[in-house]
Amino acid sequence: MAQIESLFVTRLYRAALSEFDPRIDPEELENSCLVIAEDDEAGQEWCEKNGYPGYTSYASLTDLPWRFPIFQDLVKTLDQHVAAFAKDLEFDLDDRELKLEDLWINILPEGGMHASHIHPHSVISGTTYVSMPEGASALKLEDPRSGRMMAAPVRRKGARRELQPFIYMKPKVGDVLLWESWLRHEVPMNMAEDERISVSFNYKWE
Template sequence: MPDLSSLFVTRLYRAPLGEHGPAIDQPELEATCYSIAEDDEAGQEWCEENGYPGYTSYASLTDLAWRMPIFADLVKSLDAHVAAFSEELCFDLGEGRLELEDLWINILPEGGSHSGHLHPHSVISGTTYVAMPKGTSAIKFEDPRFPMMMAAPPRRKDAADELKTFRYVAPEVGEVLLWESWLRHEVPMNLAEEERISVSFNYKWV
């Protein structure tokens, strides 16, 4: 019998947000996201000028944790999750640490999508989910080797999850997902009538 093993595993961390750090009231977090979006004229203008569907605070606000106490609590919880994931990844941080680099709101309307991308210059990226209406899009992850599979045939539909070229993960409200920032991902079109709300973030090594 051949000896098969897996090389260079790509980890995805998934956990309830409240598992570490202070509890987050999800309805309050949702209301706060809408309140910030309504007041953020610079963010609204950036979204309109760049053809961005819905709303994001990515290009306009860098101080959410200072503006709203619930975001300060959210950061405390995320810090703990990232520390746990770092341990699972066996990172040797030396005298350094992983520190929040940026944190932003995403409100994706019906028909909106986020095209494939990665987060350069960061170490760990992730998202916590605030509103996931029935029928809304999952997050899609791409095998990081995909650009080098020039002559490879496609995988069968019944292939094991770890062998698939793309993986779709449908998170629930109150969950957090973490991955290494080089992992390419996207959000396919939101087919739900209601808005899909999430808060995304990056951590850097300092």
């Protein structure tokens, strides 16, 4: 009898941010994101100049954990989630560590979206979700083999999850999602009237 098995698995980590200490107050984190966005004139100018929907601190504030205590605590919590994911991935880190490379705020208004992309030069990337109003867009993850499928037929509707070309993850407020940084992903258009707020980050190996 034929034997068929799945090979070369792509892992996705999902957990409640609160599984590790220090605990982050969701309301305080949301208020901090909104206050920072309002005060960050350089970030606002960058978003306007580059046609970026809503607000991101990616190009303006590279030291959030140094500036704001709640982001210091957030990094301490994220460090533990990343360590748990790295253990699951069975990485041989050769006595080195995965350390935070950058951390930034995303505020996506109604109609805003983030195009498909990867995070070069990083090992693990992720997002924790601060505000997800009803109708806010999920995270769309793309099968990393897509560019090599060439003449392959499309998958049937309702195909097994591990065979689908795209996976949509609908996170809740307080969730953290982690993936390897080479995994292509995007945020489809936000259909909610209210803003979708998240904090994204990259970890590097050093």
